[in-house]
Amino acid sequence: MNVDPKCGFCGVESTLKCAGCQLIYYCSPEHQKKHWRAKHKNECAKPYEIVYHSKEAKLAKNEEIGRFFMVTKPIPKDTVLFSENPLVIGPKWNLDEYEQRSTIVPCVGCFADCHLGQFRCEHCHWPACKPDCPGLTNANLHGIECGILRFGRAPKPTDDPETFFDYYRYDALLVLKCLAIQIRSPTQFDQMMNLESHYEERKKTHYYRDTDDRVVSYLLRNFLDPLQKLEKKQDKQVLKVCDRKALHKIAGILEVNAMVIPLANGREICGLYPIGCMLEHCCVPNSFYTFDCSKGMKLTFKAGRDIQKGEHLTTTYTHSLWGTQLRRQHLKANKCFDCKCERCADPTELGTFLSALRCMGLDGEPCGGYQLPIDPLSETSDWKCNRCPVQITHDQVNFLLSKIGEEVDELMGRKSSVKEFEDLIQKLQNFLHPNHFHLLTLQHSLIQMYGHFNGYQLQVLSDALLQRKLSMCRDMMRIIDVLDPESFRLTLYAGSILLEQQFALIERNRRQQASGAGNLENMKRDYQEAYGCLVRARSMLRNEMGTKQGKKLLEEVESALGRISDDHLALIGNVGTA
């Protein structure tokens, strides 16, 4: 895109940009102010607009998409699209069974870890990190729901811990907070209730039945029925909307729209962002977001690449490194739509072969080709080889993948040895394309074991294993470069690969130097590559959301950069300084 880097007011070369449209440059804040008053306030418009497909249009055209953002003028990469504060934040609402029975829970005031049965809010008796946590009295945090939670009969600290798990259902808290928004602001409540819930579709699923028991009935029985009884007695109404259907609708709204916010303490919470949730899903999105935990969980969306007029703004609702079948199933089950994006529609997933299976050939003699879905947009498509005439059924593919998935999960779910990882990778390579996502999962663990595990420390790793570590890192980065080129979805994943790639390169060079057999050109190339890995990892991690793992990884990357000594920098010559 051609943007003139000259001050919009006086015409001199400038570097400051208008934060709104990111299109006009300024030499100084004074000239920006003057230009704003004289001209720019009328032309500085958002480079996108919301488009709404009405319910009727949706039905007529069988369109699932609803509202979305259409780009109205070219947007350069890294442009801030918008920032917004959450309508509501709270503990993750879709907890698994293990999380439902954890004795370490988030403080209702500030989400810090606390122990069930230790400190409590003095009014509602829900767990807190300390009795005077400031969040307990903050109207935007615990203040929202505390008045309603007081209607419950909390267990005593000395009661059987089992009663704690049943009473303190953290997965119901966010639904209650959403319901309570109507007390603070009926307008915001209407805005929230206007978000997509897929209520009718959800009603037919087990999610609805599970929510009915675990969240809706629980909230009514413990807090809302007693509140309504009192309301009747006193002829007052605090909650105008408080029925079973509204609670289910809110649960649907959270499932479809809530965003997961990673906190610096390692915990994840959820938030509802009315503008942010309007972005459409795509498996190779053009935008990315970060949260600022120091500023009330403010969300900022940025353009991940140059975006052209006519494109939709997109983000990803699912996992970038899952295969198409898995991503589409996840989106269908949780967000009630069939993704038909460019990646989903391509059997090779943009040439990565992330879901491809090895073809076993005609008489059990592998032909060297790969099995790919005939129609990746059909849930029941059969698969065919890209080299020979062999086809396999959808059921056969599912059977194989579920068995492999179980084996991978079992290995990943316990403390497994390097040998066990190596063996499973070797076994699965007989069935899967080398880039298959199940193999990537195992290899991502293995590259972190080679060089760090007992008996496999970098200095004692055989040359062959060192080379294997390096090859796996490079192969994985090649896939990430296609599926998430700026690594804004896979930041930690890619950051850790780049760090390991650099370890392998530096160690290889150390060995070559020590043996005196190294070729200077090759060594120079290795250092350049290692240095490039670290610089890239540092820049992506600086954009990360400040999570515990992100911070730790960034520290490791910075210290590795520090270790690339002056000698090394001299060797790599023209790369420049950090």
Ligand SMILES: C[S@@+](CC[C@H](N)C(=O)[O-])C[C@H]1O[C@@H](n2cnc3c(N)ncnc32)[C@H](O)[C@@H]1O
């Ligand atoms: C977070 S909301 C996005 C806002 C929504 N379009 C609306 O009008 O409220 C997610 C929902 O939007 C629709 N959606 C988003 N991306 C889509 C896509 N790529 N294809 C079809 N529907 C999509 C689905 O109904 C999905 O459940």
